[in-house]
Amino acid sequence: xxxxxxxxxxxxxxxxxxxxxxxxxxxxxxxxxxxxxxxxxxxxxxxxxxxxxxxxxxxxxxxxxxxxxxxxxxxxxxxxxxxxxxxxxxxxxxxxxxxxxxxxxxxxxxxxxxxxxxxxxxxxxxxxxxxxxxxxxxxxxxxxxxxxxxxxxxxxxxxxxxxxxxxxxxxxxxxxxxxxxxxxxxxxxxxxxxxxxxxxxxxxxxxxxxxxxxxxxxxxxxxxxxxxxxxxxxxxxxxxxxxxxxxxxxxxxxxxxxxxxxxxxxxxxxxxxxxxxxxxxxxxxxxxxxxxxxxxxxxxxxxxxxxxxxxxxxxxxxxxxxxxxxxxxxxxxxxxxxxxxx
Numbered sequence: 001x002x003x004x005x006x007x008x009x010x011x012x013x014x015x016x017x018x019x020x021x022x023x024x025x026x027x028x029x030x031x032x033x034x035x036x037x038x039x040x041x042x043x044x045x046x047x048x049x050x051x052x053x054x055x056x057x058x059x060x061x062x063x064x065x066x067x068x069x070x071x072x073x074x075x076x077x078x079x080x081x082x083x084x085x086x087x088x089x090x091x092x093x094x095x096x097x098x099x100x101x102x103x104x105x106x107x108x109x110x111x112x113x114x115x116x117x118x119x120x121x122x123x124x125x126x127x128x129x130x131x132x133x134x135x136x137x138x139x140x141x142x143x144x145x146x147x148x149x150x151x152x153x154x155x156x157x158x159x160x161x162x163x164x165x166x167x168x169x170x171x172x173x174x175x176x177x178x179x180x181x182x183x184x185x186x187x188x189x190x191x192x193x194x195x196x197x198x199x200x201x202x203x204x205x206x207x208x209x210x211x212x213x214x215x216x217x218x219x220x221x222x223x224x225x226x227x228x229x230x231x232x233x234x235x236x237x238x239x240x241x242x243x244x245x246x247x248x249x250x251x252x253x254x255x256x257x258x259x260x261x262x263x264x265x266x267x268x269x270x271x272x273x274x275x276x277x278x279x280x281x282x283x284x285x286x287x288x289x290x291x292x293x294x295x296x297x298x299x300x301x302x303x304x305x306x307x308x309x310x311x312x313x314x315x316x317x318x319x320x321x322x323x324x325x326x327x328x329x330x331x332x333x334x335x336x337x338x339x340x341x342x
Contacts, residue, residue: 009081011037012301012326014100014109016087016243019044021274021286022115023071025263028294030080033325034301037081037109038072039102044117045275046283050131053140055283067283079332090243096269110269111297114244114257115290117275121235123153123178126207133207133215133230138162139282142169144230149173151200151218151231155180159234160188163197166232171196174226176218179203200226239276252278263293271297 013029018040049064085102100107128134135141149172152163206219239255250258250266257272271293274286303324
């Protein structure tokens with residue numbers, strides 16, 4: 001399919017968001033025979049990864065951008081459209097189809113996957129470089145700081161809990177309040193008192209980096225300088241749930257989209273995967289959610305088998321009516337198989 005914005009396109013599946021979850025959904029729906037488009041405005045948390053951790057079979061030297069680019073080439077090789085466009089709105093038609101508005105056209109789809117993720121709350125500068133001293137994923141990066149001095153920026157329960165969790169990896173953990181008053185609960189305060197975590201109240205005034213770009217130390221307004229290898233910023237998340245909200249999808253109290261085990265939302269035909277949904281914000285988890293949603297969509301859209309009721313109403317399936325795969329994807333599959341056999 002062409003992606004010329006002057007034309008209009010109908011798809012079976014539209015995926016909004018080009019991170020690991022969305023791209024995996026698209027990989028499954030495309031390989032399972034459904035015309036699929038991915039709309040990706042670029043960026044996202046995965047793109048910020050300096051190295052890829054905890055993804056079995058993927059070398060850690062692979063950056064997030066390299067990881068995503070490989071995935072994009074994969075889905076395109078099977079016939080998916082990858083479109084670097086921003087979806088401004090989605091509406092539901094009376095016939096159940098979805099209309100997606102971009103800058104240049106209106107696109108229709110029978111099923112929509114929202115993989116729009118969230119944005120991490122960022123503390124005010126000065127800050128270490130992201131991925132070189134400033135981190136947001138505890139489960140991804142805690143291993144990097146075994147026996148290293150670590151900070152946690154923040155002032156609420158999540159910051160305090162992450163600081164105590166980091167004691168599993170190092171005996172040198174500070175909470176940097178940066179001039180804010182603690183907002184954690186009394187219970188959390190009692191927990192903190194029983195753990196060897198230092199609480200630094202002074203604001204950060206400067207950052208010292210090594211020749212390799214990694215953080216070495218942080219300067220404070222009281223004149224002290226404390227050495228750190230890195231740390232975590234805990235200032236909450238802003239979920240990109242506007243499209244889900246506009247369609248009437250149910251949200252959880254934290255702003256995530258409520259889904260079942262297959263990514264189905266409360267709106268028929270609308271799915272949500274990855275960081276937009278509850279759970280661990282991990283690349284393998286997101287990929288698993290994308291796969292589950294892709295399979296669920298296939299089972300809802302596939303042509304065969306016909307039900308007994310359909311056979312009674314429409315008659316038997318004739319040989320000329322099969323296969324049920326879209327013609328363009330059928331041709332792409334034959335070309336793909338031929339290329340693999342060369």
